[in-house]
Amino acid sequence: MKTEDIDGTILETWTIEEVARAWDANEIVLIDVRTPQEYMFEHIEGALLLPMPFFKPEKLPGQSDKRLVIHCGSGVRSEKMARAAIAAGIGRIAHMEGGFGAWKEAGQPYIGTNMATGAPQAVTR
Template structure:
């Protein structure tokens, strides 16, 4: 995990493996900031959707029990959202390096769309 001090806050950049391990242990809330269309086509099972276009840090869940980790397609949007969360007063926030593309590249499981039927299915 990489960390960056941003004023009084800490921005963490987690690797795919760190996110996957913490998510499997139910230690984090994984929030996808891609568009609803991107999410519907393929997403990490159990991730919540809060598109960057509608991001409101005041509506984020608390982090008393689980850390919030954002992700997007490549890591660019999730870092922007994480910085917006810090600007809104969150003292510690994280995002996933490389985004969903890195997740798929690491062969982590996700929900995809069967192109023949249009139905969602587990890709592992």
């Protein structure tokens, strides 16, 4: 995990392996800030969709039970939203390095779209 101190608040950048381990152990809430279209085409099963244009960091729940980890397609939007959350007073926030593209490249499971039927399907490697 990489960390950056932003005026006394720590921005955490988690690796795919760290996110996958915490996700499997039900220790985090994963927030996807991609577009609804991106999410519908493929997403991490159980991740919550909160598209970047509608992201209101002051409305995020506290993190007393589970850490919030934000992700997007490549890590750019999620870092931007994590920084917005810190600016809004969120004391602990993390984002996933490399985003959903890195998640898929690492062979982690996700929900994709069956191109023959258009139906969602589990993708595992």
